[in-house]
Amino acid sequence: MKIWNNEKAAAIEAVIAASKLCENVRQRLNAGDHKEKEDRSPVTIADYGSQAVILSHLAKAFPNDPAVAEEDAAELTGATDLRQRIITEVQTIDPDATEHSVITAIDRGNYGGIEGRFWTLDPIDGTKGFLRQDQYAVALALIENGEVVLSVLGCPALPHNLDLPHGGAGCLLVSQLHHGTEIYDMQGHMLSGAVVDDNFNPALSTICESVESGHSKHDWAAAIAEKLGVKTQSIRMDSQCKYAAVARGDASIYLRLPTRPGYQEKIWDHAAGMLAVVEAGGRVTDMNGAPLDFAKGQTLSANSGVVASNLHVHDAVLQAIAETKNEYLPR
Ligand SMILES: Nc1ncnc2c1ncn2[C@@H]1O[C@H](COP(=O)(O)O)[C@@H](O)[C@H]1OP(=O)(O)O
Ligand SMILES: [Mg+2]
Numbered sequence: 001m002k003i004w005n006n007e008k009a010a011a012i013e014a015v016i017a018a019s020k021l022c023e024n025v026r027q028r029l030n031a032g033d034h035k036e037k038e039d040r041s042p043v044t045i046a047d048y049g050s051q052a053v054i055l056s057h058l059a060k061a062f063p064n065d066p067a068v069a070e071e072d073a074a075e076l077t078g079a080t081d082l083r084q085r086i087i088t089e090v091q092t093i094d095p096d097a098t099e100h101s102v103i104t105a106i107d108r109g110n111y112g113g114i115e116g117r118f119w120t121l122d123p124i125d126g127t128k129g130f131l132r133q134d135q136y137a138v139a140l141a142l143i144e145n146g147e148v149v150l151s152v153l154g155c156p157a158l159p160h161n162l163d164l165p166h167g168g169a170g171c172l173l174v175s176q177l178h179h180g181t182e183i184y185d186m187q188g189h190m191l192s193g194a195v196v197d198d199n200f201n202p203a204l205s206t207i208c209e210s211v212e213s214g215h216s217k218h219d220w221a222a223a224i225a226e227k228l229g230v231k232t233q234s235i236r237m238d239s240q241c242k243y244a245a246v247a248r249g250d251a252s253i254y255l256r257l258p259t260r261p262g263y264q265e266k267i268w269d270h271a272a273g274m275l276a277v278v279e280a281g282g283r284v285t286d287m288n289g290a291p292l293d294f295a296k297g298q299t300l301s302a303n304s305g306v307v308a309s310n311l312h313v314h315d316a317v318l319q320a321i322a323e324t325k326n327e328y329l330p331r
């Protein structure tokens, strides 16, 4: 069976370095650290800084690998102050960085992403959570011929135990296809394997979903929970940390239900999280039960919605979705 140990080592180093930058920025976040992109979503100096750190690291280790990443340096045209702050933050991680090296690294992320082997990166997934001082993730994955084969999902602010929110914070979920998911601390030490929970009773499931009602339909999730007989409140959490919660056994189900017709999920919003859950023994499909298709380019254009689970309760969730679809599916 193929292994990607060199890629794994480089990806872990890169995500740890980027997570440091993100935490540095988050701990003294101020109003001028973010702006609105053309699509009106927020972006911060840490989103760009994280992308620069990771893509320059990968460029040194694997110069021929293209990358599909969320941010685009073109959005920084004219934003002189923001640009300077990004460079300053990257220099705290890599003192040799220059304006040219930072912009070049960010722009390495503009591959269209269909053929062969490429990386996909969300330098900060859950920027809204990051700005609220809630959860966010640094999500990096390697795709070969349409298949996610390696991933490092950095969750720098995720408590080690969700019941003790002020306990030790931060972990990485590291996965390789057919080789499982491992949990590392933010210093790069392996802590344990990750396994989904062993709950077979849909009614006893903990469900997690987005904080943002614009990203996943909350009233539909409530209707599904009711069908399943779930009595407890769902956990609302930003970013791919929801996949981490399922992979670690903190939750049995992650629901992402379309809020408007035609929205296509981006590959960098799901590649790392999906592999983390699948390699921890869980299952990930779209809301109709189809596997997520990473061979279509930058978006999951063949899919709609996402369901991640511990495997055992998956079919019950798909059935509850099918039974509530007529009432809740946006059209
Ligand atoms: N209408 C939408 N439906 C689903 N996801 C969305 C939508 N709009 C933005 N997103 C993405 O949801 C992710 C955050 O998800 P969550 O709410 O689970 O934390 C972001 O990556 C964001 O993408 P983008 O980075 O382009 O803004
Ligand atoms: Mg994202």
Ligand SMILES: [Mg+2]
Pocket (backbone or CB within 6 Å): 047, 070, 122, 123, 124, 125, 126, 127
């Ligand atoms: Mg992002």
Ligand SMILES: [Mg+2]
Pocket (backbone or CB within 6 Å): 041, 042, 070, 127
């Ligand atoms: Mg974004």
